[in-house]
Amino acid sequence: MGTALQLFISFFLIGFGAYGGGLVTIPLIQHEIVVNQQWLTFEQMASLLAIAQMTPGPIAVNTATFVGFQINGVLGAAIATLAVILPAILILIWLAPFVDRISHNLYVLKIRKGIQLGVLSLILYATWSYSAIAIEGWLDLLLGITAFAVLVAFEGKLHPIFVILACGVVGLLFF
Amino acid sequence: MNDQPNNGGQDGRVVPYLALFWTFFRIGLLTLGGGLAMATVMRHELVLQRGWINDDDFMSEMSLATLVPGAIAVNVAYLQGRRLRGKVGAATAVFGTVLPAFSMILLVAWVALPYLSNLWVAAFLRGCAIAVSGQLAFASFIFGRRYLLNWQSAVVCAVGLVIVAGLQWHPVAAVLATGGLGYLLCKPDRPTDPLQGPD
Numbered sequence: 001m002g003t004a005l006q007l008f009i010s011f012f013l014i015g016f017g018a019y020g021g022g023l024v025t026i027p028l029i030q031h032e033i034v035v036n037q038q039w040l041t042f043e044q045m046a047s048l049l050a051i052a053q054m055t056p057g058p059i060a061v062n063t064a065t066f067v068g069f070q071i072n073g074v075l076g077a078a079i080a081t082l083a084v085i086l087p088a089i090l091i092l093i094w095l096a097p098f099v100d101r102i103s104h105n106l107y108v109l110k111i112r113k114g115i116q117l118g119v120l121s122l123i124l125y126a127t128w129s130y131s132a133i134a135i136e137g138w139l140d141l142l143l144g145i146t147a148f149a150v151l152v153a154f155e156g157k158l159h160p161i162f163v164i165l166a167c168g169v170v171g172l173l174f175f
Numbered sequence: 176m177n178d179q180p181n182n183g184g185q186d187g188r189v190v191p192y193l194a195l196f197w198t199f200f201r202i203g204l205l206t207l208g209g210g211l212a213m214a215t216v217m218r219h220e221l222v223l224q225r226g227w228i229n230d231d232d233f234m235s236e237m238s239l240a241t242l243v244p245g246a247i248a249v250n251v252a253y254l255q256g257r258r259l260r261g262k263v264g265a266a267t268a269v270f271g272t273v274l275p276a277f278s279m280i281l282l283v284a285w286v287a288l289p290y291l292s293n294l295w296v297a298a299f300l301r302g303c304a305i306a307v308s309g310q311l312a313f314a315s316f317i318f319g320r321r322y323l324l325n326w327q328s329a330v331v332c333a334v335g336l337v338i339v340a341g342l343q344w345h346p347v348a349a350v351l352a353t354g355g356l357g358y359l360l361c362k363p364d365r366p367t368d369p370l371q372g373p374d
Contacts, residue, residue: 057276114357171302
């Protein structure tokens with residue numbers, strides 16, 4: 001029962017911090033799942049993040065299902081998945097009746113501005129802390145920079161999954 | 176305006192739970208990787224194809240969905256389900272959105288896990304993992320260009336960095352602190368740009 005509770009708490013925290021979803025969850029997952037709980041190694045997390053982007057659904061939900069399953073089977077998968085979406089649902093239950101007023105409220109918009117900058121700081125930090133482990137040599141660095149350059153060059157015109165698959169093929173050929 | 180669920184689409188017809196479930200199941204299935212890319216898919220399904228909601232109300236929902244934490248698709252599912260069929264509708268829509276992701280990952284965990292240690296698969300995934308580095312750098316670039324507009328925003332972002340990188344506190348602490356600091360320091364954008372949120 002202890003692990004089930006910890007599973008719930010960890011993914012509740014991830015769900016709460018995953019503001020905007022997507023890549024912002026990476027620093028949270030790395031902090032909570034790899035460093036704090038040590039449920040995954042860094043390599044397992046990196047593989048999972050790649051898989052999560054090739055399967056349907058948000059990265060946070062995919063990670064929750066996967067880690068939950070590894071720790072506690074299907075029940076664990078259900079607990080972790082529920083925990084990761086619960087913070088958003090609870091806040092929405094509270095806020096939904098005011099949907100039209102809230103999205104134009106000055107104070108809410110100021111807080112949101114701050115949170116967006118907080119998210120930027122998380123992503124900046126994740127770029128460093130993730131890459132410091134994932135990139136092991138010159139070839140890796142070259143591939144990472146190429147991926148970045150391609151994403152910038154084709155901004156908005158290219159689904160990121162193509163870059164991930166292309167890097168996978170490069171990995172197949174050279175690693 | 177839309178404070179109460181109205182138990183129906185725009186034309187007043189009651190939307191069956193099954194249709195609600197199926198629509199959000201499709202949305203959940205079609206959105207690889209998540210993020211704001213799915214805003215287009217959702218608008219297509221909800222506004223254009225089914226006419227369950229008009230563009231203005233959809234924009235309100237999107238901006239509230241990006242105001243709260245968590246996956247945007249799940250948040251929109253909750254709001255849209257609630258608008259159409261109340262609490263049960265909200266639960267149905269959220270369940271539909273999450274189910275494809277949930278079942279697909281269980282399938283991967285069950286079937287594919289033994290193959291992950293295969294040399295070829297491992298080499299492929301290592302390449303993919305490096306692409307994620309590039310994606311993170313790209314996201315930093317995009318967010319930085321969009322949000323770092325004046326000294327106030329630089330200060331808020333720096334405080335976030337000190338908390339998460341310097342003090343090594345939990346990232347949630349950085350989100351909370353920068354939210355509070357934003358309230359004190361930041362000037363808000365025009366309120367009507369939900370599609371400019373983080374992705």
